[in-house]
Amino acid sequence: MSEHDAPIVSLRDVHVRFGRGASVRAVDGVDLEVRRGEVLALVGESGCGKTTLIRSIIGLEPVASGSIEVDGHAVTRDARSLRRLRRRVQMIFQDPTGALDPRHTIHEAVAEGLRIHRVPGDEAALVADALARAGLRPPERYVRRFPHELSGGQRQRVLIAAAMALDPAVLLADEPVASLDASIRGEVLALMRSFVDDHGVSIVAVTHDLGLAWNIADRVAVMYLGRIVEVGPTEEVLAAPQHPYTRALLSVVPETRRLEQQILHGETPDPSRIPAGCRFHPRCPVVASGEAARLGIEARCRGEDPTLTERAPGHTAACHL
Amino acid sequence: MSGVVRAEVSRRALARARRRVAWGDALGRLRRDRLALAGLAVLVLVALMALFAPWLVDDAGLDAVDSLDNPTWARPGGDFLLGTDHLGRSVAAQFVYGARVSLFVGLAATVLTVAIGTIVGIFAGFSGRWVDATLMRLTDWFLVIPFLPLAIVLASVLGRGIWNIVFVISVTSWPATARLVRAQVLTVKERLYVDRARALGASRAHVVRRHVLPNVTPLILASATLAVPISILTETTLAFLGLGDPTQPSWGKTLEEAFQAGAIGRNAWWYYLPAGLGIVTVVLAFTVFGRALEEILDPRLRER
Numbered sequence: 247m248s249e250h251d252a253p254i255v256s257l258r259d260v261h262v263r264f265g266r267g268a269s270v271r272a273v274d275g276v277d278l279e280v281r282r283g284e285v286l287a288l289v290g291e292s293g294c295g296k297t298t299l300i301r302s303i304i305g306l307e308p309v310a311s312g313s314i315e316v317d318g319h320a321v322t323r324d325a326r327s328l329r330r331l332r333r334r335v336q337m338i339f340q341d342p343t344g345a346l347d348p349r350h351t352i353h354e355a356v357a358e359g360l361r362i363h364r365v366p367g368d369e370a371a372l373v374a375d376a377l378a379r380a381g382l383r384p385p386e387r388y389v390r391r392f393p394h395e396l397s398g399g400q401r402q403r404v405l406i407a408a409a410m411a412l413d414p415a416v417l418l419a420d421e422p423v424a425s426l427d428a429s430i431r432g433e434v435l436a437l438m439r440s441f442v443d444d445h446g447v448s449i450v451a452v453t454h455d456l457g458l459a460w461n462i463a464d465r466v467a468v469m470y471l472g473r474i475v476e477v478g479p480t481e482e483v484l485a486a487p488q489h490p491y492t493r494a495l496l497s498v499v500p501e502t503r504r505l506e507q508q509i510l511h512g513e514t515p516d517p518s519r520i521p522a523g524c525r526f527h528p529r530c531p532v533v534a535s536g537e538a539a540r541l542g543i544e545a546r547c548r549g550e551d552p553t554l555t556e557r558a559p560g561h562t563a564a565c566h567l
Numbered sequence: 568m569s570g571v572v573r574a575e576v577s578r579r580a581l582a583r584a585r586r587r588v589a590w591g592d593a594l595g596r597l598r599r600d601r602l603a604l605a606g607l608a609v610l611v612l613v614a615l616m617a618l619f620a621p622w623l624v625d626d627a628g629l630d631a632v633d634s635l636d637n638p639t640w641a642r643p644g645g646d647f648l649l650g651t652d653h654l655g656r657s658v659a660a661q662f663v664y665g666a667r668v669s670l671f672v673g674l675a676a677t678v679l680t681v682a683i684g685t686i687v688g689i690f691a692g693f694s695g696r697w698v699d700a701t702l703m704r705l706t707d708w709f710l711v712i713p714f715l716p717l718a719i720v721l722a723s724v725l726g727r728g729i730w731n732i733v734f735v736i737s738v739t740s741w742p743a744t745a746r747l748v749r750a751q752v753l754t755v756k757e758r759l760y761v762d763r764a765r766a767l768g769a770s771r772a773h774v775v776r777r778h779v780l781p782n783v784t785p786l787i788l789a790s791a792t793l794a795v796p797i798s799i800l801t802e803t804t805l806a807f808l809g810l811g812d813p814t815q816p817s818w819g820k821t822l823e824e825a826f827q828a829g830a831i832g833r834n835a836w837w838y839y840l841p842a843g844l845g846i847v848t849v850v851l852a853f854t855v856f857g858r859a860l861e862e863i864l865d866p867r868l869r870e871r
């Protein structure tokens with residue numbers, strides 16, 4: 247494998263736990279790779295561990311076991327390597343209002359990373375350039391304002407500008423448009439896509455909305471209860487979903503109504519009580535309908551934790567089916 | 568090389584220019600707030616009076632021996648602007664010099680209180696569970712120290728002096744500030760913008776300097792502007808109870824002496840009214856100005 251093809255981020259059997267006695271297994275054995283210059287959408291229900299997973303990539307959540315590598319360097323707790331990591335990887339948050347210090351002007355918000363990493367050059371020019379690239383033009387109109395004087399969409403653009411000002415290799419975006427008006431979501435997504443196409447950054451975009459994945463992602467990773475259950479190229483995953491959970495998710499997306507709508511039954515998943523066997527089996531339509539029994543795999547569904555296996559080139563799923 | 572230096576200089580100049588603009592904004596807002604401006608004017612006036620006391624009045628008017636030839640209980644007007652007390656001392660001189668002591672005690676006690684409280688609060692809020700628990704236990708101990716008994720004990724052990732009063736006030740009031748600051752640090756620490764700063768590669772020192780302190784400062788200032796009047800009132804109380812510095816005239820001491828000399832019975836209002844009004848005015852001015860300051864320092868409270 248040549249240097250260029252090596253994944254920019256790779257996660258191996260990553261576990262992140264919370265709570266007393268680490269009983270909440272928010273991320274529970276994730277294997278995932280992010281390729282250079284791609285948009286990878288991370289989809290799944292709320293509470294399945296998406297935010298925790300990307301926070302662990304930038305070292306905001308300590309990993310209980312497993313390993314994360316960014317550009318060949320392991321993510322550790324060591325202060326110096328964390329600092330280096332946090333220049334190569336940037337993150338934008340679900341709530342742009344909370345992510346901006348209300349006492350800092352837009353200039354200070356964008357310049358903060360430049361100052362921390364002592365980026366050489368004229369700070370004012372770098373900030374103006376970053377704002378303009380994020381679509382805040384003319385930048386002079388924004389630099390002296392405070393976050394509360396901007397709209398939600400403008401705040402998210404400020405955060406994108408601040409992240410991209412450091413010219414990262416990876417941008418982690420936690421539900422980047424979830425808090426924005428539907429009318430401006432498209433623009434912000436297009437902006438993010440343009441950074442991939444023009445600057446070759448890799449983006450991991452967390453979403454609980456498959457429609458968004460459809461719009462900007464090259465590949466989709468589906469997460470369920472702390473684990474990746476299906477990964478593949480966007481068209482393939484959306485057109486030929488291999489995991490019953492992906493199918494269920496897709497069946498409720500308006501654009502894909504051709505699938506028979508499936509409402510998932512059973513209790514909502516709880517990361518402190520992950521079922522034995524396949525973690526999806528208590529809610530799995532294939533098990534519930536008796537199809538698994540007919541195919542003679544029901545015992546495995548209930549007793550054996552499936553691993554990701556290849557279904558088509560570059561398309562894997564974790565299911566006994 | 569020179570390019571780097573020039574960039575560095577221009578960067579610093581820019582920061583300075585930005586700061587100047589921010590201060591200009593703050594002053595502009597203050598100028599529009601009439602009440603705060605009035606409060607500030609009163610404070611400046613009292614401060615000037617305290618500062619230039621020797622030029623305004625003759626300090627011989629403070630001394631009972633120097634005042635032996637003066638009439639006692641003289642009404643205002645004539646030789647004595649505010650009249651004289653039961654010993655023939657000038658009330659005006661006592662008022663002007665009293666402002667000195669009252670303001671000094673108020674400010675010194677506040678500075679000490681806020682300094683100790685802030686340092687302890689930030690440490691507790693930012694350290695691990697162990698340090699936090701220990702410091703909070705310590706503040707609990709100090710919080711339950713009863714104020715007056717301590718003041719009496721200290722006055723009898725250390726003697727009655729201005730610094731002892733400052734000390735008593737600070738020792739008993741820093742725990743409240745420490746708890747306030749710690750609580751604020753704990754909430755600021757959990758804010759998403761602190762996570763963002765960490766994700767940007769910020770060190771702990773950077774987070775404290777750029778995010779925690781600026782977001783805690785308004786609270787500290789607000790509590791400080793409220794601590795000043797409380798300290799002044801406390802000094803008044805202590806002086807009124809006869810625990811003040813016997814050699815220094817303060818507004819509280821004037822009230823105490825007026826009370827002891829029976830000024831109220833004699834209806835000698837000119838003896839106690841100036842000191843009483845002085846205390847009320849300064850306390851009000853500090854409170855009004857403190858409120859306005861809090862508003863000015865918080866960009867979210869500004870309307871545009």
Ligand SMILES: Nc1ncnc2c1ncn2[C@@H]1O[C@H](COP(=O)(O)OP(=O)(O)O)[C@@H](O)[C@H]1O
Binds near residue numbers: 290292293297
């Ligand atoms: N700091 C935390 N402490 C305890 N539990 C947490 C914490 N962060 C997340 N969790 C739990 O971990 C699980 C995954 O959360 P999260 O990663 O936020 O999910 P998502 O982003 O997919 O909605 C949830 O059950 C959540 O309650």
Ligand SMILES: [Mg+2]
Binds near residue numbers: 293296297298420
């Ligand atoms: Mg989330």
